[in-house]
Amino acid sequence: MPVITLPDGSQRSYPEPLSILDVAADIGPGLAKSTLAGELDGSLHDACDLITTDASLRIITARDEEGLEIIRHSTAHLLGQAIKQLYPEAKMVIGPVIENGFYYDIHYPPGFSQHDLQRIEQRMRELAAADTAVVKRMTPRDEAVATFSARGEDYKLQLIEDMPEVQSMGLYQHDDYIDMCRGPHVPHHRFLGSFKLTAVSGSYWRGDSSNEPLQRIYGTAWRNDKELKAYLQRLEEAEKRDHRKLGQQLDLFHFEDSAPGQPFWHDKGWLLYSSLMDYMRRKVRAHGYIEVHTPQVLSLDFWKYTGHWGKYRENMFVVDESAETSFALKPMNCPGNVQIFKQGVKSYRDLPVRMAEFGKVFRHEASGARHGLMRVQGFTQDDAHIFCTPAQLEDEVIAMCGLINEVYAELGFTDVKVKLSTRPDERIGSDADWDLAEQALENVCRALELDWSLNPGDGAFYAPKLDFHLHDAIGRVWQCGTIQVDMNLPNRLDILYTGEDGEKHRPHMVHRAIMGSIERFLGVLIEHYAGDFPLWLAPVQVMIMNITDAQQPYARAVHEQLLQAGIRAELDTRNEKVGFKIREHTLQKIPLLVVVGDREVEQQLLSVRLKQGQDLGSMTPAALIELIQQAAQPGQNDLPAFVQQQ
RNA sequence: GCCCACAUAGCUCAGGCGGUAGAGCACUCCCUUGGUAAGGGAGAGGUCACAGGUUCAAUUCCUGUUGUGGGCACCA
Numbered sequence: 001m002p003v004i005t006l007p008d009g010s011q012r013s014y015p016e017p018l019s020i021l022d023v024a025a026d027i028g029p030g031l032a033k034s035t036l037a038g039e040l041d042g043s044l045h046d047a048c049d050l051i052t053t054d055a056s057l058r059i060i061t062a063r064d065e066e067g068l069e070i071i072r073h074s075t076a077h078l079l080g081q082a083i084k085q086l087y088p089e090a091k092m093v094i095g096p097v098i099e100n101g102f103y104y105d106i107h108y109p110p111g112f113s114q115h116d117l118q119r120i121e122q123r124m125r126e127l128a129a130a131d132t133a134v135v136k137r138m139t140p141r142d143e144a145v146a147t148f149s150a151r152g153e154d155y156k157l158q159l160i161e162d163m164p165e166v167q168s169m170g171l172y173q174h175d176d177y178i179d180m181c182r183g184p185h186v187p188h189h190r191f192l193g194s195f196k197l198t199a200v201s202g203s204y205w206r207g208d209s210s211n212e213p214l215q216r217i218y219g220t221a222w223r224n225d226k227e228l229k230a231y232l233q234r235l236e237e238a239e240k241r242d243h244r245k246l247g248q249q250l251d252l253f254h255f256e257d258s259a260p261g262q263p264f265w266h267d268k269g270w271l272l273y274s275s276l277m278d279y280m281r282r283k284v285r286a287h288g289y290i291e292v293h294t295p296q297v298l299s300l301d302f303w304k305y306t307g308h309w310g311k312y313r314e315n316m317f318v319v320d321e322s323a324e325t326s327f328a329l330k331p332m333n334c335p336g337n338v339q340i341f342k343q344g345v346k347s348y349r350d351l352p353v354r355m356a357e358f359g360k361v362f363r364h365e366a367s368g369a370r371h372g373l374m375r376v377q378g379f380t381q382d383d384a385h386i387f388c389t390p391a392q393l394e395d396e397v398i399a400m401c402g403l404i405n406e407v408y409a410e411l412g413f414t415d416v417k418v419k420l421s422t423r424p425d426e427r428i429g430s431d432a433d434w435d436l437a438e439q440a441l442e443n444v445c446r447a448l449e450l451d452w453s454l455n456p457g458d459g460a461f462y463a464p465k466l467d468f469h470l471h472d473a474i475g476r477v478w479q480c481g482t483i484q485v486d487m488n489l490p491n492r493l494d495i496l497y498t499g500e501d502g503e504k505h506r507p508h509m510v511h512r513a514i515m516g517s518i519e520r521f522l523g524v525l526i527e528h529y530a531g532d533f534p535l536w537l538a539p540v541q542v543m544i545m546n547i548t549d550a551q552q553p554y555a556r557a558v559h560e561q562l563l564q565a566g567i568r569a570e571l572d573t574r575n576e577k578v579g580f581k582i583r584e585h586t587l588q589k590i591p592l593l594v595v596v597g598d599r600e601v602e603q604q605l606l607s608v609r610l611k612q613g614q615d616l617g618s619m620t621p622a623a624l625i626e627l628i629q630q631a632a633q634p635g636q637n638d639l640p641a642f643v644q645q646q
Numbered sequence: 647g648c649c650c651a652c653a654u655a656g657c658u659c660a661g662g663c664g665g666u667a668g669a670g671c672a673c674u675c676c677c678u679u680g681g682u683a684a685g686g687g688a689g690a691g692g693u694c695a696c697a698g699g700u701u702c703a704a705u706u707c708c709u710g711u712u713g714u715g716g717g718c719a720c721c722a
Contacts, residue, residue, distance in 0.1 A: 198716090200717085201649055201650060208719080209719040213648055215649070216718070255713090255714085257696090257714090260713065308722080331722070369720065369721070370714090371715090375721080461722075548679040549679065577680050578680075580684055582683055584683085607682080
């Protein structure tokens with residue numbers, strides 16, 4: 001005699017158990033037709049599942065987020081069906097839902113080519129159009145084992161072995177295909193159809209590279225073709241702001257075979273790079289840091305002493321290993337900074353020492369890991385190490401969080417989330433130290449009311465950390481800043497300070513980076529701004545164009561004047577029409593375009609327009625200089641709005 | 647490191663079932679001196695990533711290497 005409570009609070013009672021779909025049908029035939037599943041007392045169930053007791057029920061349709069996930073999950077099963085028909089020897093592994101779609105891992109040693117993908121997708125379309133019902137059956141364990149044994153699905157059998165406590169599992173069948181799943185799934189294939197297979201790649205059984213390799217096929221799936229199309233368009237948009245593409249188009253940097261994973265910065269890219277570095281230098285000085293600089297190449301003995309050789313030799317570039325004294329390029333700045341701290345005797349009066357180093361480090365990466373500026377082999381970190389007393393620890397971390405958020409806001413990132421990563425299984429140091437360090441970080445998160453969450457087990461092997469995740473202009477997340485409370489390196493490298501009591505004490509050491517790798521951060525910035533940098537970062541801030549040769553002397557004089565004022569101005573005196581010049585420099589995303597013709601020369605004025613097209617009318621060179629100096633400030637990231645306010 | 651692709655002019659790309667290649671833009675020169683997103687003409691430009699192999703002949707086919715792209719694994 002179940003009584004069903006619906007989301008609007010209304011109740012319906014029924015004489016005997018009935019399915020979720022039955023309830024939907026009772027509410028209305030339209031709802032029944034679009035029912036995908038139901039949420040019963042907070043957990044998702046298939047539409048065919050019976051309701052035997054009183055419960056609250058929410059019908060899930062494609063409009064719900066859960067509905068979309070169900071569609072994606074079922075499309076993965078559709079992929080499975082197509083694969084098994086076309087490649088009967090393939091063994092299905094797992095097919096989960098991911099952001100925007102799904103994938104399926106498949107054991108199929110010959111591998112799938114792009115051509116296979118098209119073939120599979122074609123078959124999926126045929127299957128989706130065939131108007132097939134999906135039938136769920138809760139199946140006793142031994143029967144499920146028998147089913148998958150008969151079908152040669154070795155991996156499904158292993159998955160069953162992984163859940164010894166489960167006595168019956170949901171098997172979903174459509175036509176000749178059977179898959180095991182927690183569900184729910186769509187009740188019928190008419191809900192499927194707006195999908196596309198997007199990529200094929202490799203993966204590993206249980207995600208472990210020492211296990212056998214698997215094939216993974218990625219797909220995207222949506223409620224309808226309109227959503228699918230919109231998604232594919234979003235992908236195109238993201239492609240347009242790809243930093244590698246923009247780096248080429250805007251002449252910022254290039255890569256070449258002679259230096260894999262190391263950018264050649266062109267003048268415009270280096271202006272960007274320098275602007276960022278200048279900005280950070282000013283910032284850290286203002287926040288009480290000292291800046292140091294340590295050697296690039298240090299002896300292997302030193303790296304053995306610090307422990308890096310033991311742990312990271314695979315990723316270290318070694319110089320002349322056969323020589324009597326071997327050296328390696330530094331992969332990290334911390335040991336060098338510690339060496340500076342160790343010079344002389346430190347008193348508690350000297351602490352905290354906030355030591356910044358814009359140190360260039362080199363890390364040899366696995367061949368498949370490199371990726372434009374996002375993963376390079378030689379890069380500069382905006383690194384710092386804070387040496388402090390235990391009593392100072394939390395305040396120092398609080399100050400760092402303040403600095404980090406200030407920098408992000410000025411760079412145009414307002415949506416910042418923090419993850420507290422705690423001790424991993426493989427680690428060094430005592431549990432007592434880990435307790436202390438983790439507690440300090442958590443205290444800070446609470447005290448500052450950061451938007452934070454726990455990421456258990458994801459800390460570095462030597463320290464727990466706060467990681468800062470930025471959300472960019474198109475919603476992607478980038479992990480950039482990090483704060484790591486390290487109780488281990490001070491021990492290992494034996495650093496000490498003299499306390500108030502005259503005794504030697506061990507300082508705490510906090511590693512911290514805001515941008516992380518400058519190279520990578522520039523990649524993020526390029527994509528965030530789509531190459532449209534705010535005035536204070538734009539490599540070229542102003543382009544001066546003459547209309548005919550007659551204005552060349554005046555244009556040159558104005559150019560000089562702007563350069564003298566410290567403005568990044570360029571001059572275009574080419575024999576081209578002004579419309580042509582404007583088009584080119586607009587495409588080069590130069591914020592301010594200045595035109596000088598006879599009228600301007602006569603009145604000693606400049607005709608100014610914004611990249612976005614607004615005409616700012618005429619102004620004197622001095623007025624333009626003042627405008628730029630006021631607008632080109634960190635944090636001032638919207639020139640049209642700034643101009644509007646003037 | 648693993649899976650699947652890719653590498654042709656400065657850039658974006660076409661081409662060829664084996665007979666050393668083409669377009670647009672950029673570049674150089676000429677005409678044009680034009681007021682806010684492409685004025686016109688001519689010219690120059692390539693060891694078809696690199697190394698082997700097959701072949702009378704390889705940019706094209708095969709193998710390997712390097713690099714790049716999408717993922718996996720890794721990421722102090």
